[in-house]
Amino acid sequence: MSGVYTQITPQWLKDTFLLGVDLTLDDGSPYPDVIFEQSIKAAIRHVESDLGISIEPFSVEQETHDAERQNRTAYWPFRLDHRPVQAVNAARIKFGSFQGVEIPTSWIRWTSTTHGQLNLIPSEDSLGSYFFSQGVPLMGGQGIYEHRDYIPSYFEFDYTAGFDTRTGQATIKAGETSVRVELENRLLLQYLVETDQSDVKVSAKGQGGFTLSVSTAPTSDLVITWLADTLPADLKQAIGIKGATLLLLHVAGDLILGAGIASQSLSVDGLSQSVGTTSSAMYSGYSSRAEALDKQYKLLMGALRAQYKIVQFGVV
Numbered sequence: 506m507s508g509v510y511t512q513i514t515p516q517w518l519k520d521t522f523l524l525g526v527d528l529t530l531d532d533g534s535p536y537p538d539v540i541f542e543q544s545i546k547a548a549i550r551h552v553e554s555d556l557g558i559s560i561e562p563f564s565v566e567q568e569t570h571d572a573e574r575q576n577r578t579a580y581w582p583f584r585l586d587h588r589p590v591q592a593v594n595a596a597r598i599k600f601g602s603f604q605g606v607e608i609p610t611s612w613i614r615w616t617s618t619t620h621g622q623l624n625l626i627p628s629e630d631s632l633g634s635y636f637f638s639q640g641v642p643l644m645g646g647q648g649i650y651e652h653r654d655y656i657p658s659y660f661e662f663d664y665t666a667g668f669d670t671r672t673g674q675a676t677i678k679a680g681e682t683s684v685r686v687e688l689e690n691r692l693l694l695q696y697l698v699e700t701d702q703s704d705v706k707v708s709a710k711g712q713g714g715f716t717l718s719v720s721t722a723p724t725s726d727l728v729i730t731w732l733a734d735t736l737p738a739d740l741k742q743a744i745g746i747k748g749a750t751l752l753l754l755h756v757a758g759d760l761i762l763g764a765g766i767a768s769q770s771l772s773v774d775g776l777s778q779s780v781g782t783t784s785s786a787m788y789s790g791y792s793s794r795a796e797a798l799d800k801q802y803k804l805l806m807g808a809l810r811a812q813y814k815i816v817q818f819g820v821v
Contacts, residue, residue, distance in 0.1 A: 551746065552740070588620055591667060668735045668737075677722075
């Protein structure tokens with residue numbers, strides 16, 4: 506597993522939303538890992554579908570978009586199918602079965618990487634054998650200069666969607682107090698940086714890198730392992746809540762005293778002991794916690810929908 510699955514793990518779920526929950530079967534053996542893994546996968550997919558986003562990094566190749574004449578004067582606005590966007594790897598225009606021509610990535614100007622919105626604004630980099638004239642761009646070099654108001658599947662994009670995670674190491678030299686970490690590829694989304702050193706501070710964050718510093722210069726080289734994560738904490742919270750409430754809390758509540766048992770009594774030589782739970786024909790033992798988490802989830806998803814979900818308009 507990679508990406509989000511390295512952060513939202515069965516152990517993370519146990520240490521957070523399932524803290525204090527008895528996660529053992531009737532014979533005392535722990536729940537199998539598959540029940541946690543399935544709950545996490547289902548929760549991630551549920552949140553992705555609700556918000557219309559990709560959480561786990563996902564590579565897209567040759568995604569096509571039509572060319573319409575009126576978009577030319579608006580610098581070719583596009584909304585990519587998958588979002589948020591980590592990076593556009595390539596863009597091209599292709600007329601029918603003719604060989605496609607690469608669009609310089611310097612032409613791509615982002616309106617919103619979160620919503621996958623971009624425009625194409627020509628720069629000093631050339632576009633090969635294509636010409637911009639009246640109407641949509643036309644293919645040149647082939648003797649074809651006819652104007653068109655609409656060309657299907659004219660633009661192609663290769664890109665990576667989802668939330669990016671970068672890891673690496675940096676060294677603060679002996680006698681120095683900081684080191685600048687330069688990212689090989691820019692991070693287009695906001696991110697948090699975590700390190701394996703509690704006294705290391707993170708500052709000067711930007712798309713190209715960040716600075717790690719300590720208050721007292723080390724006497725020997727200090728090697729720092731860092732993680733830059735674009736997955737927001739509130740989105741991670743929503744996945745954790747849904748992972749706990751989809752299946753795990755209900756299963757755990759049913760098995761507090763055994764499957765389908767709400768109370769239990771034991772009597773030996775005139776001595777008796779009774780144990781009861783909140784389980785009933787309608788509710789499991791952890792229904793109260795599940796309901797409280799569901800309320801948090803609804804409030805959290807309301808804010809996340811406002812941030813990520815795109816409202817679709819229709820004309821009748």
